[in-house]
Amino acid sequence: MRPQRGMTGERMGGALALAxxxxxxxxxxxxxLRFGSAGGxxxxxxxxxxxxxxxxxxxxxxxxxxxxxVALSVARRPQLVGRVWLLRFMAAPMGLPALAAAFGxxxxxxxxxxxxxxLSFFGVATKFNxxxxxxxxxxxTFFNIPLxxxxxxxxxxxxxxxxxxxxxxxxxxxxxxxxxxxxxxLMAALPGVAGLIFMLCAxxxxxxxxxxxxxAATTLEVAIYQALKxxxxxxxxxxxxxxxxVLTGLVLLFLAAFPTPAEERAQQGAGxxxxxxxxxVSKVWDGAVILVFLIFCGAPFVxxxxxxLRADFPHLLADPLFxxxxxxxxxxxxxxxxxxxxxxxxxxxxxxxxxxxVFAGGxxxGGSLILLTPPIxxxxxxxxxxxxxxxxxxxVLVAVINALMALPFSLRVLQPAVLSHFERTxxxxxxxxxTGFQRLRIIDAPALSRPLLMxxxxxxxxxxxxxxxxxLFGGEGFVTLPWLIYARLGSYRTTDAAALTLILAAVCMAFxxxxxxxxxxxxxxxx
Amino acid sequence: MMQxxxxxxxxxxxxxxRFGFDLVVPAGAFVAVTGPSGAGKSTLFxxxxxxxxPDEGRVLIGGQDMASVPPGKRPVSLVFQDNNLFAHLxxxxxxxxxxxxxxxxxxxxxxxxxxxxSRVGLSGFEKRMPGTLSGGERQRAAFARALVRKxxxxxxxxxxxxxxxxxxxxxxxxLGALHRDEGFTVLMITHDRDEARRLADRFILVEAGHVxxxxxxxxxxxxxxx
Numbered sequence: 001m002r003p004q005r006g007m008t009g010e011r012m013g014g015a016l017a018l019a020x021x022x023x024x025x026x027x028x029x030x031x032x033l034r035f036g037s038a039g040g041x042x043x044x045x046x047x048x049x050x051x052x053x054x055x056x057x058x059x060x061x062x063x064x065x066x067x068x069x070v071a072l073s074v075a076r077r078p079q080l081v082g083r084v085w086l087l088r089f090m091a092a093p094m095g096l097p098a099l100a101a102a103f104g105x106x107x108x109x110x111x112x113x114x115x116x117x118x119l120s121f122f123g124v125a126t127k128f129n130x131x132x133x134x135x136x137x138x139x140x141t142f143f144n145i146p147l148x149x150x151x152x153x154x155x156x157x158x159x160x161x162x163x164x165x166x167x168x169x170x171x172x173x174x175x176x177x178x179x180x181x182x183x184x185x186l187m188a189a190l191p192g193v194a195g196l197i198f199m200l201c202a203x204x205x206x207x208x209x210x211x212x213x214x215x216a217a218t219t220l221e222v223a224i225y226q227a228l229k230x231x232x233x234x235x236x237x238x239x240x241x242x243x244x245x246v247l248t249g250l251v252l253l254f255l256a257a258f259p260t261p262a263e264e265r266a267q268q269g270a271g272x273x274x275x276x277x278x279x280x281v282s283k284v285w286d287g288a289v290i291l292v293f294l295i296f297c298g299a300p301f302v303x304x305x306x307x308x309l310r311a312d313f314p315h316l317l318a319d320p321l322f323x324x325x326x327x328x329x330x331x332x333x334x335x336x337x338x339x340x341x342x343x344x345x346x347x348x349x350x351x352x353x354x355x356x357x358v359f360a361g362g363x364x365x366g367g368s369l370i371l372l373t374p375p376i377x378x379x380x381x382x383x384x385x386x387x388x389x390x391x392x393x394x395x396v397l398v399a400v401i402n403a404l405m406a407l408p409f410s411l412r413v414l415q416p417a418v419l420s421h422f423e424r425t426x427x428x429x430x431x432x433x434x435t436g437f438q439r440l441r442i443i444d445a446p447a448l449s450r451p452l453l454m455x456x457x458x459x460x461x462x463x464x465x466x467x468x469x470x471x472l473f474g475g476e477g478f479v480t481l482p483w484l485i486y487a488r489l490g491s492y493r494t495t496d497a498a499a500l501t502l503i504l505a506a507v508c509m510a511f512x513x514x515x516x517x518x519x520x521x522x523x524x525x526x527x
Numbered sequence: 528m529m530q531x532x533x534x535x536x537x538x539x540x541x542x543x544x545r546f547g548f549d550l551v552v553p554a555g556a557f558v559a560v561t562g563p564s565g566a567g568k569s570t571l572f573x574x575x576x577x578x579x580x581p582d583e584g585r586v587l588i589g590g591q592d593m594a595s596v597p598p599g600k601r602p603v604s605l606v607f608q609d610n611n612l613f614a615h616l617x618x619x620x621x622x623x624x625x626x627x628x629x630x631x632x633x634x635x636x637x638x639x640x641x642x643x644x645s646r647v648g649l650s651g652f653e654k655r656m657p658g659t660l661s662g663g664e665r666q667r668a669a670f671a672r673a674l675v676r677k678x679x680x681x682x683x684x685x686x687x688x689x690x691x692x693x694x695x696x697x698x699x700x701x702l703g704a705l706h707r708d709e710g711f712t713v714l715m716i717t718h719d720r721d722e723a724r725r726l727a728d729r730f731i732l733v734e735a736g737h738v739x740x741x742x743x744x745x746x747x748x749x750x751x752x753x
Contacts, residue, residue, distance in 0.1 A: 160609075162610040165578060166613075168577070168578070169598050169599065169601075169603070170628050171599025171600065171628045173628060175629070176628050176629045176630070180613065180616060180624070184615040184616075
């Protein structure tokens, strides 16, 4: 779109948003640089780095392999009953707060969990120990197998329907079909999918904190937290932060070289039909794959629900600490949601109003800066500024960090919506002399309310479930719902934790659904 | 004369739509399949190609009952309006799939691919990717694959619909020449009655899920109301 004069307000707003983000991040980096990093790559840090990379690589490998297996089976069954719901279910773990997932994983795979009950029922004496690498992998695959499966299924479903007819007509066998048709589709999507999952696993904080279970299984993020919270070695934390930023920077560079994995499917009028899944063996295989997938990824949800419903709600509701945590979380979530809405609006509007490539690039970078400097990095910097105190400031900081965490996602929804809206209405608004706040109120707000609300709800859900930004500041004086769950889990008050987890999971999932673009089109294609 | 295709008493229900087909196609004929949109032309092709199993009736191709013959074993080749080539495979590979679905080609097979490509005017296109070809060139490549498959029947579902009129004419000439030289039986869905009269010697008119008329092209009814 050609930028026009008279749009200075829009550009100003974007510059303001950008200045805010850059200022916030820069201020966090100042104390980091001033403190200077103490120590270098000693054996322990090398160990942490190695473990971070190893767990992220293994998590990625397992997620991608099993995700592909599931996707092949789901894609082979376009007429599967409930397929739309299966695809929606694949998106569900993403809406679940990491802490709730950790609780669910523990309920299924932990010492007293379902899996160990099954083992002992069959007379197996040894208990399955989930803590450490195993737990991290189980939790990461719980989140990322569905993610990979969803993206790979979309990649396979995006082929024109004639491909499957041609493959059948040409008599491509199982092996040829995989080698020549399915395989290339998966391979094309692989770098984007694997890079995304690696990024998520390399910067995963909550799951490693709760399931790592010791110094042997610590990632950079958790090591930063421990260096500050328990050892109070800021210099060491700063060094770890530098390593972390270099690592995320490298992964982002890798990701930038590949297209973002697309979730939407081709808009083919006719639904997809596959002709290669007719044999009994193939039906049994696909059925088994989908069933195992549903059990693996569904069990933690069921566990959260069952344990939560069995918990002592009256006791919990009588606890003033619960109400304090709830109100703090609500206030944080609403603030983060509002801030995310404002920032993404300002950035999206400025992005389409500027002709300057540098400014546009700056806006893009600002919107996803949080990926380079993860929450733990920002909160470390601000933690050092405030020296652990700061009165009201930590609340503001956490809300801002949560809002920044939501930006890369909300912009992905909002930007295209803003672009097409302005293309449709700009000339008309100008000819009617509608500008500034009037245009915002009459033209823009109604038309863009849906994507704007999505940005709001997405940030709200993210903030409600977040432990990463709160972790350093959390304590007696600053209690959020996730923090309370974490504390209760730590003191083995699991029934409280179960009830809290159920509440948190339900609320976050509900808001996450409101914050996610609807998949009506997928539904139509899947019938 | 031997019948290439005999469809008798075939019935099929898809959702709310009921289809019933009875038709014969003599070997070596070039049949224009016409009729309004949604009348069931593509469904007829789906039945012939094995993508739909009829609820009742018999489909004979080359005198053989097709009931238990899977799509890949049927003596038919398909060409659609577009997306006939796998976009991630080069032209040679796309055509070679017609020789061997597992791409095990000997020198004879490779020579067959090259000669088919030159037959349709695509010599030297072997290493090109489909995305770099024009729409007409992609359809030529699809014909080349049909040539190397050597299946006696070609089912063409509006193969020229995405092309502009002049190119359409050229491609029609190419198809006519291939039909004369190779002796295929051709069934082509088309909405263009002039094209049908120019290329075909027979017609099948499909209306409301049934064969409304069939015969020599000269008897193709003039549509009421244009």
